[in-house]
Amino acid sequence: MTGSFAHIGPATTTAFLASLVEAVEALTIVLAVATVRNWRPAGLGAFAGLLVLALIVVALGPLLDRVPLHLLQLAIGILLLLFGMRWLRKAILRSAGVIPLHDELTTFAAETAELREQARRNEARLDWLAALASFKAVLLEGLEVVFIVIALSAGRGMLIPASAGAVAACLLVAGVGFVVHRPLARVPENTLKFAVGVMLSAFGVFWTGEGLGVAWPGADLAIVGFAVLFLAVGFASVAFLRRPRIKALS
Amino acid sequence: MNMLIAVLRELIGLFVDDGSLALMILAVVILAGIFATLVPDLQLAAGAVLLFGCLGVLLANVARAARR
Numbered sequence: 001m002t003g004s005f006a007h008i009g010p011a012t013t014t015a016f017l018a019s020l021v022e023a024v025e026a027l028t029i030v031l032a033v034a035t036v037r038n039w040r041p042a043g044l045g046a047f048a049g050l051l052v053l054a055l056i057v058v059a060l061g062p063l064l065d066r067v068p069l070h071l072l073q074l075a076i077g078i079l080l081l082l083f084g085m086r087w088l089r090k091a092i093l094r095s096a097g098v099i100p101l102h103d104e105l106t107t108f109a110a111e112t113a114e115l116r117e118q119a120r121r122n123e124a125r126l127d128w129l130a131a132l133a134s135f136k137a138v139l140l141e142g143l144e145v146v147f148i149v150i151a152l153s154a155g156r157g158m159l160i161p162a163s164a165g166a167v168a169a170c171l172l173v174a175g176v177g178f179v180v181h182r183p184l185a186r187v188p189e190n191t192l193k194f195a196v197g198v199m200l201s202a203f204g205v206f207w208t209g210e211g212l213g214v215a216w217p218g219a220d221l222a223i224v225g226f227a228v229l230f231l232a233v234g235f236a237s238v239a240f241l242r243r244p245r246i247k248a249l250s
Numbered sequence: 251m252n253m254l255i256a257v258l259r260e261l262i263g264l265f266v267d268d269g270s271l272a273l274m275i276l277a278v279v280i281l282a283g284i285f286a287t288l289v290p291d292l293q294l295a296a297g298a299v300l301l302f303g304c305l306g307v308l309l310a311n312v313a314r315a316a317r318r
Binding site for chain 1: 257275282294297305312
């Protein structure tokens with residue numbers, strides 16, 4: 001089954017933006033490892049992490065093909081709703097100032113301090129610990145990318161466009177990180193999470209509905225309509241939550 | 251072992267951050283599923299329950315989080 005343009009465009013863009021966020025977070029840890037030790041354990045750990053992620057994709061792909069389409073759409077749709085609305089909720093609360101924004105420089109400083117403390121305690125095993133930290137960061141952040149790619153492509157024959165979006169984002173972040181050698185703190189992480197949360201929630205509603213047997217009006221184009229609704233509710237929530245704070249400040 | 255636990259935690263954390271949000275989403279999906287089963291001629295009603303239920307859950311959850 002192949003996806004329509006209304007499906008491919010949003011799926012590729014969503015995979016790209018989501019992977020951008022995750023790649024920036026993984027890069028911060030890999031850079032911290034490279035700063036405290038050197039690029040060898042950082043690179044080896046990151047490479048091992050990517051290898052495990054590739055194995056997960058290769059192992060999961062054929063398994064998913066055996067699941068009946070409606071069941072797959074329902075399961076993936078529910079997981080997308082849980083995942084996407086979790087991102088959207090956090091992005092709304094951060095935009096409204098209810099919870100603090102994620103700061104890559106703080107994460108970098110914390111990770112560097114922890115690795116230095118480990119180095120002080122156990123110099124002999126530092127290369128191993130540094131590689132492990134890098135491996136863990138790539139694996140854990142990469143799991144989210146793998147889930148998003150598989151979820152956006154499952155049952156729709158869109159593994160290639162969704163993977164292309166994810167790979168392009170990872171290469172872009174790795175390239176920029178390699179050149180600037182600093183955490184990418186100026187990437188508007190919350191705005192990206194807001195956009196990805198909106199898109200994943202829209203996909204989640206669409207696929208959960210299809211899994212339940214709902215024939216959406218406009219077929220794949222309904223995703224765009226759902227995204228507009230989630231975006232409107234997101235913006236309205238931010239405006240509503242900001243209001244009492246502005247009143248309290250004035 | 252620690253790595254495996256971290257991976258499992260991360261996997262669960264992908265979908266569940268605020269437990270009440272996850273539970274409410276599942277409740278909306280179940281409600282939409284009941285609609286789809288009981289009124290198969292009105293599948294769009296199940297779709298509307300799903301869509302507006304999710305939007306309502308999101309609104310209620312962020313409002314509650316802000317009050318806390």
